[in-house]
Amino acid sequence: MVADTDTTSWAELHQQTVERLRAAGIENAPNEARWIIERAAGDPYRLVADKPVTVRSHHHWRLMVERREAGEPLQYVLERWPFRRLELFVDRRVLIPRPETEVVVDAVLDEHARVGGAVVDLGTGSGAIALSVASERPGTEVWGVERSPDALAVARANCTGLGRRARTVRLVEGSWFAALPDELRGEVGVVASNPPYVPDAAELPDDVERWEPIDALRAGDDGLADIRVIVAEAAEWLAPGGALVVEHGDDQGPATRALAASAGFTEIRTGTDLAGRERFLVARR
Ligand SMILES: C[S@@+](CC[C@H](N)C(=O)[O-])C[C@H]1O[C@@H](n2cnc3c(N)ncnc32)[C@H](O)[C@@H]1O
Structure with missing residues (x-):
């Protein structure tokens, strides 16, 4: 017309x-x-x-x-979506940031207030967690790691959009901790991650399955393949007293706490989302 x-x-x-x-x-x-x-x-x-x-x-x-x-999901159509205090640019290269991840950022900020130091966001996608920390805790050294170059381009665009508040953010391409510089080993205050955690055979809503990047979601038979790697390697990168904060599925609380315990973490707890479901691990080195 x-x-x-x-x-x-x-x-x-x-x-x-x-x-x-x-x-x-x-x-x-x-x-x-x-x-x-x-x-x-x-x-x-x-x-x-x-x-x-x-x-x-x-x-x-x-x-x-x-x-x-x-x-097509509204968020991709609009090419932007609110996340905490930010309005993020999003398209099909990244997962649409979810409200439960906004709650994860509260835990990251709480742990950072206690321990200080650098914050690492593993699997940064649109940059939701990393850029929220940079924006709400100005001056914090923040590292965003992402394996997908396409997703990293979106995170970079959002980083640019943040202006001066992004000057302490470094975005790096690679797989989990392998992407970080060696000097950070044993020095990180908080390792945060919203990794893929959906079991390969689990059903997803049609619009998620059809439009969102599948590599951002699926993680092996039990959905714990990536969480296992992150929990096993995190202690080596954290400073003494540093914290690991990892989002997971609402039925993965017990398994994730067990992984943290066998990796030697202490003060292990599970945080809930706004609906009261178990949604993220908090554990201290
Ligand atoms: C569930 S999405 C989370 C995106 C963003 N952090 C958020 O909360 O909206 C998981 C992200 O991890 C990335 N990813 C998957 N495997 C990875 C790996 N081995 N190393 C780094 N990033 C990875 C995916 O590309 C995706 O962007």
Whole structure:
């Protein structure tokens, strides 16, 4: 459809968006429509509702609506998503940052307040954990490790977006601790990670399976393949008293605590998400 951009207002386009998203079976159509409009218009809906739509922003709107109608997650369509105090750029190269990981960052900051030192985020993806620490604890030395060069490009874009607060962040490509410089061995205050932890055979929601990077999610028969490596190697990199904080699946608490105990960690506990489910390990060296 060609827009008559002299006369079409954002309010009219909003109504069309709601109808199209509803027809595509999207439950939260009115809100999603508003977010799409705000992204295309570049301003809050209330400020633009009566204003005419430009040709350029109409084009952007049309592409977003088509992508959402095709089932692409809203976060990728909008190319940005809030995470704690940040608005992160996200696309199909990275996992969409989840609310449970926001809670993991609280534990990372608490442990860092106690022990200080550098923070390492293993499997940084969009940079959600690393950049939250850099932004909420300015001046902290933060290392973000990522195996996927594609994901690392997204983390770098988000790092640039953080401006001066990112000056203490280093993003490095490689597998878990092998990507870190040797000087950090025994010196790290907090090792944080939201690694892949979904068992290979476990069912995932259709939109996750179809759109999100599978290497960011699956981790062997029991989902613990990556957690096993991280827990086994972390103590060597932590300073005395340093902490390991690792997100995991809601049925992996006992197994993860057992791994931490056999790796010699102390003060082992499991943190819960906002719904009260066991979702992350906190253990001290
Ligand atoms: C569950 S995602 C978490 C992304 C981000 N930290 C977050 O919380 O939204 C796991 C990330 O670990 C990365 N990853 C998987 N295996 C890795 C490895 N061996 N070394 C480093 N990163 C790895 C994936 O590419 C993915 O970006």
